[in-house]
Amino acid sequence: MKYTIKKDPHEDERVQKIIEISGQNIFSCYQCGRCSSGCPMAEFMDVLPNQVFMFLQEGDVDTLLNAKTPWICAACFTCTVRCPVGLDLAAVMEAIRELQLRKNYDYVDPYKVDEREELPPIAMVSNFRKFTP
């Protein structure tokens, strides 16, 4: 994965929006990697949890908006409770999803879900809440 400083994140509207939605100071991440080492979904991600902060600090929101990672995170809060500086990465992942969902984007189309009869309500309610506007 290549890193290039795209834009001063303090002047990037979308970075500021992510900070506002998540309530997290993304600049306090110092890349220790603890979030990624304990993440149960990391093996399925294209951008690792710690790299999310790296891209944000470099003002590269496009990479994050095009990444699978925010949609692979399961909001299990393992990183949240283990981050040594107390960052809530699960909330940052949600903020990145929200940037897209708030434009009326459906990541999952409820009408196209197969085996709807066999899925418990808890699965569908939680999925649609995370993946539809």
Place this chain on the structure above:
Amino acid sequence: MGKKVMFYPGCTLKGVAKNLEDSTVESARVLGYDFIELPGWTCCGAVYGLAQDSVKFTIANVRNLIKAQNYGKEIGDNRLIAVCSMCYNNLRRAHIDVMKNKDKLKTLDLFMDEEANYEGNINVLHYLQFLKNDVGFDNIKKMVKKPLKGLKVAPYYGCLLLRPEEISIDDREDPHILEDLLQLLGAEVVDYPLKNECCGSYHTVDKKEIVGERTYKLVSVAKDMGADVIATSCPLCFFNLDKRQEIAKKKHSEFEHMPIVYFTQLMAIAFGLTSQDVLHFDKHYISPEEVLKKWL
């Protein structure tokens, strides 16, 4: 009649997780408590909203808390028990959230102008906490008629009983409340290093292959540690670990199935409640009947 306590079942328990609901309510009855379904409860929404600038995921929960506040005054008890991990997590988080952020509470109170304001005194408890702190483990031990001697159980907490920290029912990295309960029911608890690792959660809807892989790992490790069953308290963990074994098996031919149970079913069995009206084994993809037949 036992002592009345408010119970929040959640939508999944009313259907596919009847085995969780009935084993919870009936085991509580044995212990002298009448779990009364919270009048007029609505679905909690399953996942708590993490966006700080929005209260849309908090409304339903606070509405439920207000209903508990009203009914709690009638029966003179402010405890609200949930057993589904997600319901517990949601209700507890909402309570903490609006108590910490009074402006959110004000917005919600203004929005819900027909209801009373939320006064903030509802004590949301998970059934395990209630069993340990309110009933007392000693009193539970007294009711055990059929100790589950020889049954090897892997205790599975998943995420939402332990995280985030503010709602954790026990030490978030090394919990033992479930182990302690299972032990006093007579079961042998196996060391289960993945007990607080996520199962893949709601990805089961659109990325079930990933959940199949998680299930493969979680069940295989439990098997390696010598477990006969995995015990959980969450209907989503249950569905994933149970039903997604089908995918795990397709992908990994050496994979061996293992039944998944709710800890409440094990408690019911230990109390001698072995009727299918309580246990509902027809709700399981992998039937636990064979493994449990010694006690049924």
